[in-house]
Amino acid sequence: MVEAVESEQEQNEPQYKEYAIEEFLVRSEPYYRPVSDELELFTAAYNQHIPVLLKGPTGCGKTRFVEYMAWKLGRPMVTIACHEDLTASDLVGRYLLDSDGTRWIDGPMTRAVKTGAILYLDEIVEARKDTTVLIHPLTDHRRILPVEKTGQIIEADDRFLLCISYNPHYQSALKDLKHSTRQRFISVEFDYPPADIEAEIVQKESGCTEEQASALAKLGEKVRNLRDHGLAEGASTRLLIYAGRLMREGIPARRACQVAIVWTLTDEAELQRSVEEVVSSIFE
């Protein structure tokens, strides 16, 4: 790796890329392995202007699925990770001062509405009330976004679709999606893929051997069963891929599983031992 280091000057030349949010077209087909009729359901909803809610655990592929659909439908994809400090202004837009006074800048939600993008609000239950309420007029027959600060109403581009997601395991009484919001969507439930499909995904994404991928998929399945024994959440497909990639870099299998899976899943010594035992039973 030391060899790969360039001269100091070259190193400091910026090598990043910048896009306008609404130009973020998924240009090449993302790798997505369908499990059921989810492609048909999403397409029907898109044609009928019905907003879509995706439910499922951490790292089971919800984001990748929306990305795949955006590519398939040829629409830009605008993703917003919801959290309690995200304001309506962050989404809709704000006035900026200019040499000629104030200038209005559209926020990402406004950009998505105007360009007819797939707007994906990730972990919607983390959003503040003003964000949640913003989507109401966008999700009934009006399909409008009122922009109170400019005194305008925007009727969405015909190709616009709103898609939201959340993880039902995190749901608490305090942070629940109100029915007045919920009943504006059809709902599709996701879960981790079955072991044979997951092995295919792990192998493709990590570049590890087929045998390693199968072992990792089996490990994922067994660790998820530990959820009934105190583990808060099972290993996501992403963690299995991380383990595969570390193995490809020459890290021994059990050490790779320890840092990618065991230590990531929990801080408690006893639970760590339970997961390690599963690892040992597979990678002897």
Added chain:
Amino acid sequence: MVEAVESEQEQNEPQYKEYAIEEFLVRSEPYYRPVSDELELFTAAYNQHIPVLLKGPTGCGKTRFVEYMAWKLGRPMVTIACHEDLTASDLVGRYLLDSDGTRWIDGPMTRAVKTGAILYLDEIVEARKDTTVLIHPLTDHRRILPVEKTGQIIEADDRFLLCISYNPHYQSALKDLKHSTRQRFISVEFDYPPADIEAEIVQKESGCTEEQASALAKLGEKVRNLRDHGLAEGASTRLLIYAGRLMREGIPARRACQVAIVWTLTDEAELQRSVEEVVSSIFE
């Protein structure tokens, strides 16, 4: 659907529409199916300058009713979804910086007061105290809006009417409408329409067959009865329409009901099974 995708350039041409909020006239008659004497009550209140409060569950048609009355009375309709982060400034207006100093921009409430619109505050109990209090001088004999930031008082256009709504099921001790607010309105209670009228609505709005619409209306009725068995809220008319539209796109009836109704109404496996049983009993 893939065939409908235009060339990339065409796709990115904006196809949205923009209006000033107070110009949002309902231009063509909205579909509204009256259930009782609600048209007469609203018209009498409008003539007498009496503000109107609409009570009822999620998605039973309150917003559509106000829209219909705005069309019938020939007034613009200004809708504001209330939430705890909506400030008085968002409603009344604010100063913006300009090349010539500050400029005042009327908020949507001020615009409604000035143009004599139907001002509809949706889910009023979610509003902050300053919003709730703003409507007091607008709802007594004075019909004025004090704009403290400009030091002015606006007497409403004679055709202005204030209309608010809320869902009594959400009411908690913390979020209740104070009597000093409540006793400024007459109150009209709404509920889901009877099965024959609901079937008519579902068929008209989804384009599904009459037979499917009748089955969906029956399903709605039965699912609402499950509210006594742990379901927080019944299926709204909107969800029945979604199911009808998915069927029209070729999704099998039971799958359509699963994603539009079962998975939308609840995350709990047992409750989902109860709803599924109702679905199976209707769509065998």
Added chain:
Amino acid sequence: MVEAVESEQEQNEPQYKEYAIEEFLVRSEPYYRPVSDELELFTAAYNQHIPVLLKGPTGCGKTRFVEYMAWKLGRPMVTIACHEDLTASDLVGRYLLDSDGTRWIDGPMTRAVKTGAILYLDEIVEARKDTTVLIHPLTDHRRILPVEKTGQIIEADDRFLLCISYNPHYQSALKDLKHSTRQRFISVEFDYPPADIEAEIVQKESGCTEEQASALAKLGEKVRNLRDHGLAEGASTRLLIYAGRLMREGIPARRACQVAIVWTLTDEAELQRSVEEVVSSIFE
């Protein structure tokens, strides 16, 4: 009513009126029916520069009384509805940016102090501490308003009087008027008027028949007695007037009472039935 609708262009011509807050003189004598010696008490307090606190239930006529006194004393009336988001700056004033830098804009309290208005703070217990404290130097022998942001002190016009109100029924331990504030006022207690006077008011304000007005006043009296049976608050005179006005528009008496009184007073089915029984006993 449809006949009354003007051409679309005419409809959109603004028909509202605007005043500066401190110019809101009550120009014609408001209808006010005294119940006791309240006129003499208020006049004595005004002559002696003693601030006045009005206590009483929702809609019993406190605001109308102050309006009447402002008319009688020939002073402008500045009304401020207190709430927890009203800042000292909203009341006292703020700096605005201008092409020549910042410009100071007096708030409504400062305007009232300078023009010698009757300043009416409605529901004072809802105010934040900074608002409550602002009135301290205005209500002792100094009669001054310190404006910290401009570094100035304003001595009130000799004809200035501060008047505040609250509803003792809402009082909780958390939201109480501190004695250091309370003991700066004399206090006048208000209640609903006796039945004969209330009938006179309802008839005059709604334009209904004398017989209807008497029946409504009797209804008001009976419903207020239900307060001992679980009803949070009785029907205000305003609600009786609403019912009278709906009757005048041709709505049948019992339906008018249902939407103006029964459904407005409570959401609970059982309590609604109790009130309906009272209605039925009067309007058979």
Added chain:
Amino acid sequence: MVEAVESEQEQNEPQYKEYAIEEFLVRSEPYYRPVSDELELFTAAYNQHIPVLLKGPTGCGKTRFVEYMAWKLGRPMVTIACHEDLTASDLVGRYLLDSDGTRWIDGPMTRAVKTGAILYLDEIVEARKDTTVLIHPLTDHRRILPVEKTGQIIEADDRFLLCISYNPHYQSALKDLKHSTRQRFISVEFDYPPADIEAEIVQKESGCTEEQASALAKLGEKVRNLRDHGLAEGASTRLLIYAGRLMREGIPARRACQVAIVWTLTDEAELQRSVEEVVSSIFE
């Protein structure tokens, strides 16, 4: 009083006065009736640069005392009523935008420090932590005010003195003066004056007869004894003066006591009856 009303034009001419805060010199000797050695104590503290804390109930004359001392010492008096929304910037100063950029405006505390005023912080326990902490370097041997926003330190004028007050009855565990603040002051305890002195004060301030003043002072004494029977706080001298002034305007004695004292002290019917009995026993 109606006769005293001027023509409308005259009425609207401003008749208020404005001063810079630090020019608020008490120009004529305020009426103050010493009770003990408080004048000597304050003068000694002033000479020795020792900050002074005044403790005592509502309306017992703390503010008047400081005003008297400011007059006697020939210093301007800057009063700040503390509350939880008062920021350090409100007190120390802030930058304002100007046509030439930002301009610094001293706050009232900075003005007091620079002109050597008596700075009086009323109800200090209501202040936020940043206000409380601001006074620390002003109250030890350094006598400095650090102005963090301008990056400066101001050494107080030699004649500057800080004086604070609070009412120990309001003290709760949450709102207590920390010892690190408290131990920067000497403390003088105040109480209501004895009956003969209070009668003298009431007569002088209200203009009522000597007999009425004696009766009111006796009333004050008796009502304060009710504090052991559920009354939160006794009647302040100020309320007795209000009653005297209403009597002077021709309001009958018992009615005057009712509105100035009974209804002001409490909202509870039973406690009101107890106080009324005391009133009746004195004004038969």
Added chain:
Amino acid sequence: MVEAVESEQEQNEPQYKEYAIEEFLVRSEPYYRPVSDELELFTAAYNQHIPVLLKGPTGCGKTRFVEYMAWKLGRPMVTIACHEDLTASDLVGRYLLDSDGTRWIDGPMTRAVKTGAILYLDEIVEARKDTTVLIHPLTDHRRILPVEKTGQIIEADDRFLLCISYNPHYQSALKDLKHSTRQRFISVEFDYPPADIEAEIVQKESGCTEEQASALAKLGEKVRNLRDHGLAEGASTRLLIYAGRLMREGIPARRACQVAIVWTLTDEAELQRSVEEVVSSIFE
């Protein structure tokens, strides 16, 4: 004292002084009476770039000690009293608007870091998390201050030292110094000085007689023992000095102790009596 009052004009000429915060050099040797090896410890820490934490009760001389060390080391001293409303911007700096746009103004912490001052954060546990975290990179081997708003990193002047203090008696579970902060300092514990040294300090600082000073030191010792009998905190050396200074102004000893010590230490009548008894036993 009346004689000392100047003509009104002279009085209003400003007599204060202003310094830049980082120029606040302690120019003349402050009076400091060492109790143990604290001078050696601080000097060793200064030479080794080890940050210093001072623990001890209210008014025992921590601030004076740091001032003395700043004088001895010839460094400017920048003091910041921590509180929960002090923001990182208040400490590090902020942008101000200028006629040419924004201008950056260094905050007191940045000034201290750049000029190599002794930076003294008083009552660090009162600070918000962002203040506490700011000092982390300043207190490890990096000795840097990241200024996120300008995108810069400042390496401290070699003579910079950070010193913080707190009073362990105030410590609650909620407001504790985290170990990740705490373990960046060596810690020196302070207490009130022994009686003979305290008498020396009281006499020197108040100008009272030696006999009075001895009596006051004895009083201090005895009152501190009352802490086991309900008194929250003992009398600080500062309060003893206040009593001595009042005596010097001619106030009788017991009265001086009452206002400087008894009434300052507590509001509770019974505890006041206990302290008064101690006063009486010493000043008969």
Added chain:
Amino acid sequence: MVEAVESEQEQNEPQYKEYAIEEFLVRSEPYYRPVSDELELFTAAYNQHIPVLLKGPTGCGKTRFVEYMAWKLGRPMVTIACHEDLTASDLVGRYLLDSDGTRWIDGPMTRAVKTGAILYLDEIVEARKDTTVLIHPLTDHRRILPVEKTGQIIEADDRFLLCISYNPHYQSALKDLKHSTRQRFISVEFDYPPADIEAEIVQKESGCTEEQASALAKLGEKVRNLRDHGLAEGASTRLLIYAGRLMREGIPARRACQVAIVWTLTDEAELQRSVEEVVSSIFE
């Protein structure tokens, strides 16, 4: 030390250094003593674009390790100490006013993403939700940073790596890393080094004698065992180094340990005695 003091003028010449945050290259090899295969793990993760989470107690060397890796990989290191008042704007950037209107300033996170730095978020669990969520799109296959305020998306430089840390001992139910965040990292657990390696580190960093260093390492080990006897946290390697450096300045060993370790670890007298006993047993 007094001799080392320069003339006042020289003293006040600034001797600090300033860098742009993204230019903070670690120019000389930092002293880092590896304990296990942590170098290989980090390098593999860097090559595979896998984000890294470091877990471990206070002062065990996590920050130093990242610094070492940044030097080894030849990348700039951008460190951000997380806390609950750090906003997304502080990290991503903000608009500033300029003579030509607003200008955008990249925050430290944006700078790190653009220059391909090692971005180190220290104590991530202290961060607000908006900070935590910001890193989601940076840590999956997209490696993008959406900048909502400018409406842009930045694809990270290929050499960018995100690294975060936390101390599992501080973890409470309230402040836990959500699995949707956690499962985006591999995790490496750190602990204090074994006694022989720690002695080597203490000697090298403090300049004390080898014998002193061995004694201090032994002390560290024994004190950490007291954690089972009520001590919240053991002594960090840093505190041992502090003690060594004080000894080098001539402070006696036991006094050096008292101020560097005993008084720093706890305020409770009894626990202090336990630690002192351990000190006495080693430094007799």
